[in-house]
Structure formats: structure tokens, C-alpha cells
Amino acid sequence: MRDFDYVVPKSLDEALTRGKKPDHRFIAGGTLLVDLVRLDVERPAAIVDLNAVLSGHIRWAPNGLTVGALAKNSDLADHPDVKRELPALSQALDSGASPQIRNMASLGGNLMQRTRCPYFRDPGVSECNKRKPGSGCAALEGYSRMHAVLGASDSCLAVHPSDLCVALLALDAVVRTRRSSGARELPIGDFHTLPGDTPDIETQLEPGEIVTEVFVPASGFSRKSAYVKVRDRASFAFALASAAVALELSGEKISGARVALGGVATKPWRALEVEAALLGRPPTRQTFEAAAKLAANGARTTPNNHFKVELARRVVVSALERAAT
DSSP, rough: OOOOOOEOOHHHHHHHHHHHHHHHESSOOOHHHHHHHHTTSOSSSSEOOOOOTTTOOEEEEEEEEEEEOOBHHHHHHHHHHHHHHHHHHHHHHHHSSOOOHHOOOOOHHHHTTOOOOTTTTTTTOBBTTTTTTSSGGGGTTTTTTSSSSOOBTTTTOOOOOOOHHHHHOOOOOTTEEEETEEEEEHHHHHOOOOOOOOOOOOOOOOOOOOEEEEEOOSSSSSSSSEEEEEEESSSOOOOOOEEEEEEEETTTTEEEEEEEEEEEBOOOOEEEEHHHHHHHHHHSHHHHHHHTTTTTTTTOOTTTTTHHHHHHHHHHHHHHHHHOO
């Protein structure tokens, strides 16, 4: 691990200024950045600690949930209002990593989570467009069992690893940020970017821009929500495929639906075709199975990860059944 300066800004404005420097990195819980620094993937000249200038508040109000960027994953998952009003969010957080990591990891850090692609995390592999733009993508011809089948490009197949962000996408969350020119809001669906020709650009944030909080609106479908994750082992493993869903029922018909996928795409993936196929239908397994057939439309697979197409369909059905009960 290389030497770096450790900076504790006295104000958010100072943090914004420091963060504009291309060789400076922000830290909150540190559960990812410390790993990447140790692996020599990240090589910051300075690390800027945000713990003194941001908040970890968790507040439920009639219009929805407001969460500060420093809120710990475990605190958010265990919050009684979150469990009651936004079960998919609590379930997604509980499925991530380990209790020790959830006790340290922050909401903002989870939003900024980088891929677990082994080629990205190994500086000994020269071909990685995320780590070294223009160098190529080793996964294109390499082992790609964990890689994306949706949203990939000829430059990158790396899958987005977050559970939390998938749930936030299904719940129509909004990310609030601060930059030098002031505050702004980004719908979670627009926050992360597709790799295209620039897989090193992973979010819409400008240099130095900081996530300050997330707002999850109260809605007719948020209480009937669920998160289902399939992985290689029962804990401390990333999703092979996951689904966050939310349903609004009117009588015996589905009047509103949100379906988001994780573990199969280069960013949290909204399954719009599945949602459309659910509307106006009864909340039955037959309905769910028919709609789920559309979950991986447009998939681009390799011999290693083709199984994710069927797995994505199955987790959607499972999540819909759980949400409908």
C-alpha cells in the first residue's frame, strides 16, 4: 500500500474543494476504498474523511424516508420504519456482506460501490478499461461467470455489485448531492451510468461532488415490496442474480409495479417490460411467470454466464410472490 495524506475537512465546502483534485478520494466507512488501496487499484495522494461534515440521520415522514449519506447499513436495515414501510430496502441491506461490514459501511459508500470484477481488482491484469481506460477488457475472452448479461458493451462486462441500489431503484429513490455550484437531485435510475466506451465513468457525479442524502418517497407500492438474492453461499457473497420488486394492488388486479434486477447488469437494472406485463393482471404465479420471461430481454451472454438469464427470471417470480403476500 502506498503512502497518502489523510485529510479531515472542517466543512463541507472544504471537502468539496479537496475532492475536485483527481488524486484525492473520499472516505466514509472505508469498507471498499481501503480494500482497493491495499490492492493497489486505487492510488490516492490523499484521502478526505467525510465523517465530520455529513450526517447519518434516518427520518420517516408521511411523504417518505430521508437518509443521510453516513447512515450505517445495519442501522438502516434495522430501523423499524424501514422494516414496516420499505421491506425491500431492509431485506436488501440484510443480504449484503457480513454483520461486521454492515456495521461500518455507509449509505453513500454503497451508492459509490465499485465492481468486484476480478480483472478490475488485479493490477497484474493489464487489460481493464475501468482501471486503465483504453487498455481493453480481459473478461471479454476470459472467465466471466460473475459478469453482466445486461447493459454490457465491447469495453466492459463488469457487473454492479450493490444490493441496496437495486432496492432503491425499485422504490423510486432520489439521490441528493452537493457540488460547488450548489445542491441537486438525481433519480437513482440516472445516478449510475452504462459502460459504453467509458466504463471508468460510473456515475453522473462531477469531480468533487458529494452524496449528502437519499430520499425514498412513500408510495402505494412501497409496503408490498421484497428483495430476493441468489448467491453461491448463504452470506458474505455477491448476487448471481437478485430482484427488488414492489406492487400496488387494486382489488384483484395489479395497478402498479416496480421490478429491478441486480447481479446481472452493469448498473442496477429496471425491468420495464416486466412491469408493463404485470399491470392489470391478477397477482398469481401464472402472471408472475409470464411477466418474468421478459426480465432478461436483450441479454448478451457468454458460455460462463448464460445461466443468469434463467436465474433472473426465477428471482423475479420469487420476489413477486413474496411481495404479493
